[in-house]
Amino acid sequence: MPTETEKIQEITSEEYKYGFYTDIETDSAPPGLNEDIIRLISNKKNEPEFMLEWRLKAYSHWLTMTEPAWHNVHYPPIDYDSIVYYSAPKTQEDGPKSLDEVDPELLETYNKLGIPLQEQKMLTGVAVDAVFDSVSVATTYKAKLSELGIIFGSFSDAVQEHPDLIQKYLGTVVPYTDNYFAALNSAVFTDGSFCYIPEGVRCPMELSTYFRINAMNTGQFERTLIIADKGSYVSYLEGCTAPMRDENQLHAAVVELVAHDDAQIKYSTIQNWYPGDEEGKGGIYNFVTKRGKCEGVNSKISWTQVETGSAITWKYPSCVLLGDNSIGEFYSVALTKMRQQADTGTKMIHIGKNTRSNVVSKGISAGHGQNTYRGMIKVFKGASNARNYTQCDSMLMGDQCGAHTFPYIEIENSTTQMEHEASTSKIGEDQIFYCQQRGLSPEDAVSMIVNGFCKEVFKELPMEFAVEAQKLLEINLEGSVG
Amino acid sequence: MLEIRNLHVEVEGKKIIRGVDLQIQAGEVHSIMGPNGSGKSTLAQVLAGREEYEVTDGQIIYNGEDLLEMSPEDRARQGIFMAFQYPVAIPGVSNTYFLKAALNAIRKERGLEEVDAADFLSLVREKMELLQISDSLINRPVNDGFSGGEKKRNEIFHMAVLEPQLAILDETDSGLDIDALKVVADGVNSLRNEERSFIVITHYQRLLDYVVPDYVHVLYDGQVVKSGDKSLALELEEQGYSGLGEETSTVSS
Numbered sequence: 001m002p003t004e005t006e007k008i009q010e011i012t013s014e015e016y017k018y019g020f021y022t023d024i025e026t027d028s029a030p031p032g033l034n035e036d037i038i039r040l041i042s043n044k045k046n047e048p049e050f051m052l053e054w055r056l057k058a059y060s061h062w063l064t065m066t067e068p069a070w071h072n073v074h075y076p077p078i079d080y081d082s083i084v085y086y087s088a089p090k091t092q093e094d095g096p097k098s099l100d101e102v103d104p105e106l107l108e109t110y111n112k113l114g115i116p117l118q119e120q121k122m123l124t125g126v127a128v129d130a131v132f133d134s135v136s137v138a139t140t141y142k143a144k145l146s147e148l149g150i151i152f153g154s155f156s157d158a159v160q161e162h163p164d165l166i167q168k169y170l171g172t173v174v175p176y177t178d179n180y181f182a183a184l185n186s187a188v189f190t191d192g193s194f195c196y197i198p199e200g201v202r203c204p205m206e207l208s209t210y211f212r213i214n215a216m217n218t219g220q221f222e223r224t225l226i227i228a229d230k231g232s233y234v235s236y237l238e239g240c241t242a243p244m245r246d247e248n249q250l251h252a253a254v255v256e257l258v259a260h261d262d263a264q265i266k267y268s269t270i271q272n273w274y275p276g277d278e279e280g281k282g283g284i285y286n287f288v289t290k291r292g293k294c295e296g297v298n299s300k301i302s303w304t305q306v307e308t309g310s311a312i313t314w315k316y317p318s319c320v321l322l323g324d325n326s327i328g329e330f331y332s333v334a335l336t337k338m339r340q341q342a343d344t345g346t347k348m349i350h351i352g353k354n355t356r357s358n359v360v361s362k363g364i365s366a367g368h369g370q371n372t373y374r375g376m377i378k379v380f381k382g383a384s385n386a387r388n389y390t391q392c393d394s395m396l397m398g399d400q401c402g403a404h405t406f407p408y409i410e411i412e413n414s415t416t417q418m419e420h421e422a423s424t425s426k427i428g429e430d431q432i433f434y435c436q437q438r439g440l441s442p443e444d445a446v447s448m449i450v451n452g453f454c455k456e457v458f459k460e461l462p463m464e465f466a467v468e469a470q471k472l473l474e475i476n477l478e479g480s481v482g
Numbered sequence: 483m484l485e486i487r488n489l490h491v492e493v494e495g496k497k498i499i500r501g502v503d504l505q506i507q508a509g510e511v512h513s514i515m516g517p518n519g520s521g522k523s524t525l526a527q528v529l530a531g532r533e534e535y536e537v538t539d540g541q542i543i544y545n546g547e548d549l550l551e552m553s554p555e556d557r558a559r560q561g562i563f564m565a566f567q568y569p570v571a572i573p574g575v576s577n578t579y580f581l582k583a584a585l586n587a588i589r590k591e592r593g594l595e596e597v598d599a600a601d602f603l604s605l606v607r608e609k610m611e612l613l614q615i616s617d618s619l620i621n622r623p624v625n626d627g628f629s630g631g632e633k634k635r636n637e638i639f640h641m642a643v644l645e646p647q648l649a650i651l652d653e654t655d656s657g658l659d660i661d662a663l664k665v666v667a668d669g670v671n672s673l674r675n676e677e678r679s680f681i682v683i684t685h686y687q688r689l690l691d692y693v694v695p696d697y698v699h700v701l702y703d704g705q706v707v708k709s710g711d712k713s714l715a716l717e718l719e720e721q722g723y724s725g726l727g728e729e730t731s732t733v734s735s
Contacts, residue, residue, distance in 0.1 A: 434570040436554035437530050437563075438584035438640065439591070448583065452574030452623065 029086040035059065038187055041086045045156055045190070048163050058176035058186035065180045072372040072404055073312050073341040075285060078250055085188045085221075141205060150203055151196040155223055158194035165196060169227055173256035173293045173320070181252040181287040181314075185221045189254070192223035197232040197263075206462050208237045222253040228263035230296065235266040237465060251310075252287045261296030261323065266304070268461050269317075270469055273309035280339025283311025290317035294326035294352075302329040303346065304460045306469045308476050311340060316374065318347035321355035321383075328357040331457040333469070335476055336369025336401070345375035345406075350386040350416075359390040362454050365401035366477065376408040379416045387417045394424040395453050397446075397477075447474040483508045483679055484549075484648060489540035491521070491528055491704075498524045500704035501540070506648070509676040513690055514683045515715060516701035517723040522683045523567060525701070526652040529681070530564040531557050544648070558584075559591035561647030565637035565654045572624040577636065578606060580624045581643050588644060609642040613669045631662040638669040649673070650681045655689035667692030687719040 029037050038059055042052040067078070145152055151162060159166050176186035197203055228234055238255075251273070257265050267290075276283025286309075292301035303317035313336075319328025330346035348357035363371035371394065379386045394403035403424055411418065427449055435445030451458070451470050458466045484506040491499035499521045506512055516522050528535045529542070531554030542549040549557065572580065586596040597605065606620060615635060625633050634654050641649055651670070655663055670680065670693050682693060690698070690712060698715045700708040702723065708714060 428570065430570045431572055433530075433532060433554060434566065434572070435580075435584075437558050437566075438580070438644070439555055439558040439587035440584060441555050441587070444583065444587070448575055448580070449572055452572055455574035 029084060031084050032081040033059070033083070033085055033188065037085050041188060041190065044086065045159070047159055050163075050167050051159060054171065054176070055187050058183050059188075061177055062180070062183035062187055065183055067180050071314055071343045071374075072370070072406075073314060073343050075312055075341075078285070080184075083220075083250065086190065144204070148201050148204070149198040150201060151194065152207060153194060155189075155192040155194045155225065158225075162194075162196070165227065166194070166225070169225055169256070169258055171256075173258060173291050174254050174289050179289060182254050182289040185223060185252045185254045185289070189221040189223040192225075192253070194224070195226040195234065195236065197228045197234045199229040200231045201229075202232065203234040206235045206237050206464075220251045222251075224253070224255040225258075226256070226265060226267070227258045228260060228265050228299075230260045231262040232260075233264045233266075235268070235462060237268050237270075237462065239270040239272065249282075250285050250287070253289070255288070255290040255317075257292035257301055259292065259294050259296060259299035259301050259326075262298045263296060264300040264302075265292060266302045267292070267317070268465055269303075269305040269307075270465065270472065271305065271307045271309050271313070272472060274311075275309050275338060275340050276311040278338055280311050283340070284309065285312045286310040286314065287312075288315040290315060291320065291347075292318070292328070293320045294323050294328060294355075296326070297323040297352070298325045299323050300327040300329070302331070302460065304329075304331040304457065305333070305344075306457070306461070306472070307332070307334040307342060307344060308472055310342075313340075313342040313344055315344050316346055316376075318349065319357065320349045320351065321357065321386075322351050323355075324352040325354045326352055327355070329460075330357075330359045330361070330375075331460045332361045333364070333454045333457045333473075334362070334371055334373075335364045335366070335473060336371045337366040337476060339368050341370045341372075343372040343374055345373045347376040347378070348388060350377075350379040350383040350388070352383060354385045355383055356386070357388045359388070359392070360456050361390075361392045362457055363392075363394045363403055364397070364450060364453070364473075365394070365403050366397040368400045370402045370404070372404040372406065374406045374408075376410070377418060378408075379411045379413050379418075381412045383413050384415045385417075386413060386415070388419070390418075390420045391456075392420070392422040393453070394422075395450070396424065396426045443478065446477055450477060483545060485541075485543045487541045487543070489525075489528070489542065490538045491524055492536045492538050493524065493534060497538075498535075498704055499528070502701070502704070502706055504699065504706065506679050506681070508647075508679055509674075510697065511674065511680040511682060511693065511695045513693075513695035513698045513712075513715065514681060514701055515685070515687075515698060515718060518685070520701045521704045522685075522701055523652055526564060526567075526650050526681070526683055529557075529562065529650055530554060555587070556591075558644075559588050561588075562650070563641050563644055563646030563648070564650040564652060565634070565641060567652040567654075567656065569625045569628075569633040569637055571626040571628070573626045575624050577620050577622060577624050578602075581606070581640060584640075585644060605643065609639060612672055613639055613642055614665060615639050630657045631659065634658055634666055635662065635669075638666050642669060642673060645673075645678075647677065648679050648681070650683070652683050653685060654682075655684055655686065663689060664692060687715045690715045 029040055035056060038055050039052065042055055171186065174182050176183050195207060226236060257267060259265050273284040273286060294301055301319050305317065307313050313334065317330060321328050328348050332344060334342045334344050336342045345361060346359055348359065359375060361373045363373055365371040373392050375390060377388045377390065392405055396403055405422055407420060427446065431449050432442055432445045435448065436442060450473055458469055461469055486502055486504040489499055489502040514522050514525065524535060528537060537550055582602050589596060610620065619632060619636055625636060628636060637654060654666055658666065667689060682695060695712055698710055698712060699706050700718065
């Protein structure tokens with residue numbers, strides 16, 4: 001027979017349990033944005049005071065801004081008051097119980113891409129066993145990384161464990177005043193990745209290859225910060241070739257990179273968000289701000305991107321070449337089909353002496369896709385002997401699609417050397433027939449021709465990623481010709 | 483092996499070929515000559531399966547099958563090869579990668595195993611030696627930045643690797659200097675055998691000095707107006723194509 005004390009304990013714990021449960025139920029903010037919501041986000045994430053202050057400043061700045069309209073993409077107005085800016089992470093119980101419950105079309109695409117079964121389950125939100133290959137692999141690698149002093153994990157963890165680094169670097173490359181979407185992100189971002197490579201360390205693996213599954217579900221406002229200290233090197237992979245569906249239509253991410261003296265950052269992206277249906281309905285709006293700062297002398301930042309998803313892609317991964325002799329690179333493949341619209345390119349800002357930049361952009365348009373390259377080369381007065389090479393090629397498939405090029409060149413130093421090459425070609429019946437005459441099917445011919453067109457960009461991707469990117473293009477182009 | 487019966491072809495409503503009959507047996511080399519616009523290249527394109535050319539009448543039987551029912555890639559896989567008059571460039575795709583994909587597509591159709599990289603490389607070496615082709619040609623993207631002569635040699639190289647049963651050479655000699663012409667001719671001759679047939683389309687007799695045909699057909703205004711052996715080519719060289727119009731009327735009357 002329980003004593004009175006035990007009884008009391010039992011009751012209180014029950015009540016506590018109940019109360020806790022209620023707490024979870026309300027663990028989702030009402031739609032719309034105000035200071036209280038931002039306080040809630042910061043509070044839920046147990047952030048230090050400086051974070052909250054920064055978020056609030058970003059929010060009040062955002063309120064003074066208007067959504068940009070200079071881009072060559074068209075979409076119905078976004079209702080920012082209907083967005084839920086904070087909701088508790090989903091538990092696995094909400095997801096499908098097995099792959100049988102998942103859209104077979106999606107699974108077929110996964111199979112074509114050769115994605116392992118376990119990973120398919122993770123991608124579709126199917127609950128997986130505790131013993132999971134990739135996770136244990138991840139743990140092993142994580143130990144190896146920390147031996148080298150590399151910090152790599154979620155942004156939230158970094159805020160808790162390395163607030164000094166966050167405070168020092170956050171917003172130094174993309175300030176919250178930068179643009180409308182960056183300001184919004186700064187106010188409300190919920191998670192992302194953080195990476196710090198200490199002085200002289202060469203990161204021994206492509207970061208995120210083994211972690212990409214864990215990096216998922218970071219929400220629609222993602223924030224990434226990568227710092228390469230003096231003489232270090234890191235190659236970072238973002239995204240996944242698997243088509244991901246998301247209930248959130250608006251995505252506004254921010255990525256900041258900082259490279260100190262003699263450091264090098266290679267950042268590769270494969271973006272394959274849901275593009276919407278044939279009519280373009282339901283696709284993701286992807287408004288991203290990515291910028292790297294070559295802060296130190298002889299530093300180098302390379303962006304490589306393969307953009308095949310989203311209804312709207314709006315992104316201009318850029319380099320601020322501050323340190324003398326620093327190098328910025330941008331390699332891009334953007335594919336638009338159906339009703340997809342992409343307005344993408346780069347900005348190379350030459351400030352230091354002897355800075356160099358290299359831009360290679362390949363746009364492919366099929367169906368009713370609209371593909372815009374927008375690039376800026378700016379050379380400041382003090383940037384003597386700056387050099388830029390820009391190559392910008394467009395390929396059209398069919399006669400309903402479009403390719404557009406908007407280069408902006410601002411040069412204030414007469415010692416600058418700058419080259420710009422641009423071409424537009426139509427995938428030729430002649431090319432396809434030539435391949436057919438040698439025994440290749442029209443589908444193989446198209447994929448071969450397109451992959452040849454993109455080769456200069458693919459060779460910049462880490463091997464494994466390059467193979468996936470090729471396959472991804474093939475799948476996306478199926479049925480685009482003939 | 484190939485039988486063309488009463489072939490009529492139109493391009494954009496214009497009659498180009500107006501009743502051609504031709505029979506080719508295994509191992510034979512047929513040359514088709516004729517002035518510009520006589521329908522020579524159209525015939526080659528129709529055999530290869532180009533869609534823009536509309537066959538309005540007639541039949542083409544290839545190894546007992548209706549060729550006109552087959553897609554261009556199926557024809558290629560069944561052993562029909564065309565050396566293009568104007569080979570197309572495919573930037574970014576290496577010549578060897580392209581050829582390996584082509585060879586494997588053909589082998590797959592025939593129920594053969596795909597060749598691996600090592601076997602393919604030794605095959606390529608062998609053919610390069612045979613045709614005296616340099617490394618630079620095979621490691622570059624397909625026809626990209628090739629000179630006219632290089633493009634033609636590359637076509638012959640493709641032919642050597644793919645080992646077709648019926649090879650159609652569409653004015654492969656045009657625009658070649660005498661040295662390049664010899665290389666092309668030597669290549670063709672080295673590939674001649676009892677099973678392989680050739681249709682050599684040419685405007686001039688000079689290629690036939692090196693590639694000696696079994697038969698020569700003269701195409702004029704979409705019809706074969708004269709057939710004969712190699713001496714016909716020499717005859718044409720002396721007399722030219724003028725006067726053939728009159729013969730046509732004699733033939734048809």
